[in-house]
Amino acid sequence: MSSRDRILARVRSALSDVPREENPGDVPVPREYERSRTGVDVVELLVDRLTDYRAQVHEVSDVAAAVAEALTRREARRLAVPPGVPDAWLRSVEAVHDDPPLPNVELDSLDGVLTGCAVAIAETGTIVLDAGPDQGRRALTLVPDYHLCVVRRDQIVRTVPEAVGRLDPSRPLTWISGPSATSDIELNRVEGVHGPRTLEVLIV
């Protein structure tokens, strides 16, 4: 008997108290929690929550100008850029296109990465990337130390259930809530361990 069959047989014998005619759907799951909530302006809420994680947030109208300002502030020049980022964002960027994919060591030497996003969750201050054309593969937003992310207003939802409903599980997803952080040493929060130490968000 293979281990697969042995484990499944053990599971079935462990569940001998479950009536044979019972289907998974017969076990009730009450879903009385809230799928959405109204009230506060989602943009304001997102800004508040991102700031709480010590991410830098700006509400902007001209992306290219805002990108240029952000780079000047950081004295950054060379950014990794996924293939689908609009050229219009890149006026003042020395864009290093990830096409063909850049080796990790080269990614590590760049000043940062510029991407869009799939969804943003206001209540939790979360930005979700789904490896879409303007976000690129996962390593791109992981290895560089600075992540500049552009969020459109129509991508912002208020709650987690709204976001889960919009996302496609077959794509690799990365949920980002502020810069990388640890509280492993005497529970003191330190921002910036292995992921990007600075997260800057532009809300268009």
Added chain:
Amino acid sequence: MNTFVGMPAFPEASSAAVSDAQLRYNLRKATHTIRAKRAAVVGEQPDWAALRAAGAAIKDRTLRHLDVYLERLETAVTEAGGTVHWAADAAEANRIVTGLVKATGETEVVKVKSMATQEIGLNEALEAAGIRAYETDLAELIVQLGDDLPSHILVPAIHRSRSEIREIFLSKMAAWGRPAPAGLADDPRALAEAARLHLRERFLSAKVGISGANFAVAETGTLVVLESEGNGRMCLTLPETLISVVGIEKIVPTWRDLEVFMQLLPRSSTGERMNPYTSTWTGATEGQTFHLVLLDNGRTSVLADEVGRQALRCIRCSACLNVCPVYERAGGHAYGSVYPGPIGTILTPQLRGMASPLEESLPYASTLCGACYEVCPVAINIPEVLLDLRSKVVAHGHVGQRVAMGAARRVLNSPRWLSVTQRSAGRLRRWTPRRLPGPLSAWSDTRDVPRPPKESFRQWWAANR
């Protein structure tokens, strides 16, 4: 290498911790801080009770039909290009993982913090096969470099102070890779930076990553890992081969179910609205080779117990540790397993069986105050399971208790015996010992032996009515 194997029973193991003032200070600070953060972010969620009810019900549905969901998960992962392996016990899981790593020709792997791989002693098994496993979570790194044991599910190095961590980094990092900077200070920022530098090149060159998973979605084959530092993303994303060892109880039926757990887990665990990073992937992703190892290792025994089964709902948030008066004083090591605190007291004896005095002692490592049940995001009634396990300990063995209970039953069943016993106890009260003799001393070691009253109520009534 330090392991939990052969740990003494809880009372002995906890006595050293209880008298260690520094440890008790660290534990108190840690548990109270996380407890307060959790209370704040749970309080701002207006539908928390409904989320908790949904979370418990989703897990119950999964557990009652686990065979269906396991097969569904296997199909979905396989269709997405992953390979599924089944491991009946720790030894088989270790054999499978070791074989998979050897097949790549690599002798080094990077690891994301994972309770399942700690439970099976994977690092030790890999080492025996000549493969070095590098822990990459900061706390796990501290534990690994210090040849130490984890003491908390979420913050495994919580028993270490910053100056101890600095010492460990300075003396041990060089043997594992890039040494710590010479003038390393002991502030958390500098220590985290040292860890970043120590692991950076290792991540960029790693060929094999090993992880666990917080959730596995049966419907889609999607695996989910929540973390904070980005070491998880590094291990899940950069290596060419990814091996995930996942307990069979980690399944949730549908993608939509994550909308519940992605609210319950971060708020209960770190007390944040959301953890910094969550990665989800389905099968072989972005050119990676992906292996999923499904682990039983005692879980089906837990499943067979209708009362104890609810322990398998656990999503390893550690909220129960942070509110437990016993954990706060005894610390994590005394529980003799990777699962400390209240959840450990019900999970360890069920996973391993009442195999040694340690497992038999764990159901008693509780005051039954019920705080753990109250904070549990999936409503595991830990006190209920504890009482059930205690009755099993008594039924199985624990000779002293059985004899004492038998004698008590005899005395309490007969008015004559009761009256004789009470009268003689009253007459002998002057000779009440401070410590009971022989095996009974186990009881009096931690309690004052009460002095019997001069006369019983019955005697008083007979004389005064």
